[in-house]
Amino acid sequence: MNKWYIPDAFYPGVNSGNTYISHEAICFLNVYPHEAEVKLSLYFEDREKMTGFTAVIPGERTLHLRMDKIVSDKGETVPKDTPYAILIESESDLKIQYTRVDTTQAELAISTTMV
Numbered sequence: 001m002n003k004w005y006i007p008d009a010f011y012p013g014v015n016s017g018n019t020y021i022s023h024e025a026i027c028f029l030n031v032y033p034h035e036a037e038v039k040l041s042l043y044f045e046d047r048e049k050m051t052g053f054t055a056v057i058p059g060e061r062t063l064h065l066r067m068d069k070i071v072s073d074k075g076e077t078v079p080k081d082t083p084y085a086i087l088i089e090s091e092s093d094l095k096i097q098y099t100r101v102d103t104t105q106a107e108l109a110i111s112t113t114m115v
Contacts, residue, residue, distance in 0.1 A: 006086040006098045009042075011067055013080030024067040024078075026088070029095040030057040036092030040070075042078065043085040050076055057094065 011024055030036045040053035052072035057063040067078045078084075088096065098113055 002090050002093055004088040004094075004096050006088070009067070009084050009086050009098070010100065011078050011080050011082070024098070024100045026065045026067065026086070027097040027099065028055075028057045028063045028065065029097075030059060030061055030063075030092065031095070032092060033059040034092070035059050036090055036094055038088055038090045038094070041087040041089075043087065045083060050078075052076070057092075 006026070009024060026040075028036070028038065036057045036059075038055050038057065039051075040055075042050040042053070044050075050072060052074050053070055054073070055063060055065050055070070071077055086098075
């Protein structure tokens with residue numbers, strides 16, 4: 001099992017009125033011919049972890065998984081304005097990039113990192 005960790009995730013709940021809305025995305029690159037399933041667990045400072053988030057990346061494709069659009073198998077969504085961490089697990093060896101777009105101020109910020 002391959003595991004990747006994103007310790008500093010945050011889904012801003014405020015937008016500046018820009019064209020862009022605040023969001024996060026996990027970008028997956030699957031260079032292999034078979035599809036890859038990923039499981040995500042969210043960890044928090046002050047509450048129990050959330051599980052049941054999954055996605056499938058087709059073979060030899062990319063997937064840009066918007067964290068403001070993902071829903072768990074329990075119908076839960078990522079909470080806004082709450083710091084959290086993400087554990088990503090997959091049987092496949094993927095390349096992963098995490099990006100946050102923060103439009104809480106007029107001068108929007110974009111941060112990204114390879115995982």
